[in-house]
Amino acid sequence: MPVTDKRAPGVRISDLSVVYRTGAGELPAVRGVDLELVPGTITGVVGESGSGKSTLALSMLNAVQPPGRIRSGSVDIDGLGDVVTLGGEDLRKTRGRHVGYVFQAAQNSLNPLKTIGKQLLDLGRSHEVDDLPGLVKEARSLLDRMGLDGARVLDSYQHELSGGMRQRVGIMLALVLNAHVVVLDEPTTALDMITQATILRIIREVHEERGLTTLVITHDLGVVAEIADRLAVMYGGRLVEQGPTREVLGAPRHPYTRGLLQAIPRLVGDIDEARALPGRPPTLGTIPPDGCVFRERCDVRMDVCETGEPPVLTIGPRIVACHTAAGEGEQKETVTTGPTRGEEQA
Amino acid sequence: MTLIGVPGRSGGIAVVRRLAGHLARGLVMILVVTTISFLIIRNIPGDPMAAKYEKLVEQGMSPEAAQQAVNVLYGFMPTGSMWEQYLDYMKGLARLDLGQSLTVPGTGVGTVLMSAAKWTLIPVLAGTLLSFLVGIILGVYAAIKRQGKLGDLLAISGSLLHGVPQYVLALLLGAIFTTLIPILPAGGTADIMFEPGFNAGYIGSLIQHATLPVVTYALASYGGWILAMKSSVVTVLGDDFILAAELRGMKRSIIFRYIARNAILPLFTILALSLGMLFGGAIFIERIFNYPGLGLMLIDSITGRDYALMGGAFLLITVAIIIANIAADLLYTVIDPRVRSGGEAA
Structure with a gap:
């Protein structure tokens, strides 16, 4: 498909x-x-x-x-x-x-023992690309676009590239199959x-x-x-x-x-204006099963936050899940879709 | 956009320089080891000539006749201080003269080593390579299937065989295949009824006699390989680039090759070292199957207080390990691109 x-x-x-x-x-x-x-x-x-x-x-x-x-x-x-x-x-x-995926640790997303070009060919063969020279050409032009010397990068091993270069290689590999x-x-x-x-x-x-x-x-x-x-x-x-x-x-x-x-x-302005959020984010084990997940660190917490799941509200093009916003917008259950298409894009 | 080190271009010179460094270090190591082994060997209690002399006297020979016989037998009596003996020994070594064997009178140490080496090299080499191949292949499966029964079974087989001492395995296999099901010979290198040479009967007998030592050696070292390979594969499986390859939709066969090639790298050092250790012979196995290899020779030389032969055997082991190390290092420059460019990995 x-x-x-x-x-x-x-x-x-x-x-x-x-x-x-x-x-x-x-x-x-x-x-x-x-x-x-x-x-x-x-x-x-x-x-x-x-x-x-x-x-x-x-x-x-x-x-x-x-x-x-x-x-x-x-x-x-x-x-x-x-x-x-x-x-x-x-x-x-x-x-x-x-679906192209650029890996979180893209610096380490390459096989250290093979050149980028060989890994590109492995990728092409994995996806039954018939025109491998075309694939290489595409990869080279993508790398060139990203400000790299494509031919040279394809000839290199991971350890010969800097972090930023590897990241661009990761992006290239995510895009090269179109x-x-x-x-x-x-x-x-x-x-x-x-x-x-x-x-x-x-x-x-x-x-x-x-x-x-x-x-x-x-x-x-x-x-x-x-x-x-x-x-x-x-x-x-x-x-x-x-x-x-x-x-x-x-x-x-x-x-x-x-x-x-x-x-x-x-x-600009006073450095003290930056206020770290108090507390720590929950881990897998400490996510509360009921009520609002954020209530422990919330400065506008209400009683209902302890027990009630925050309603998912649609307010114009925005969606917010918070008890404090209740009454401002439509509850999610009453609308069938999330944001509508063709909305204003920033 | 600078590349750190370009492979291939300055590679040749780098390899030569590396090799020269290794050889210089190797020579120093040989010097140190020979000196230490000379001192140790000369200071262990027991004197082969005195022992022979006493033995002859016990057998009823007169002291004068015994002294005469010993002199004739060994052709010389060591004189001079330890320091002079050491200098003589080193001078000999410089001319590649390892001295005369005392337990096999009238034969040079080199000749004795050579004749023993051929009985060690072939079986132990065969056993090592066999166990290496089987061990790494099963090690990959043990790692991939580590959550299943097959993986458990493989890992247990590895731990078990790794834990059982070589001589227990040797005795066990010997008991099974020479006594319970007598299909293999209990010792020696070939049946004396065959004329040594390139004929089917002799070669068949050679193989028959080598089977138990080879299999014992292979089984004894298999456990180490499978466990090492398993842990190496598990490490590589956790590496980011394997997940990245999966997320790029790489074929399983290609990912498998990525894993295998990266995981096997650290094992080559162990392989090279164990190939070097090979010159120490498989002492227990050779003893039990009465196989006249280097291990057996080493035991004989120690019990016989054959200083020259002991020194020669230690020197052979040292040189072999140093060469194996150099070979491993050069091998890495071929198989690991990160080593090739001088290890300046980012």
């Missing part, structure tokens, strides 16, 4: 729950996540370490690693169907070919500021040029602010707020999003 349509595919993640088997039973890392990736947009998912964002990213490829597993929900990609139900060869062929859904897990972590800016610019350019649907996972609000059209904030395995990036960052509705923004030190 190849994507014949050249247009960017849409992706609908519905009610996705991923659990990890531990000594204390199966603990949820991702709980009831609904997220729509609008065709042709970049969606950013932000959250602290352990918020479940990488697990969410892996779910896009049905690649949650044991002892984790997708317990329920679906990841529906236009032209591919629900990848959660895919398995075996179908799943393998989807990965790389239709995948139209691309997942980038922490694409700029561990890179210096200048390299980070370059990589983000490249992602944005290639995204627009190729008409991709892109999901960027990061812990860095700055990254999201720079490239994402839409933003989803994840906490304790749940999406607590989502909407157009500028609106969410400009007027956050969830106390956690507000906390994240307040924690960023500014270049």
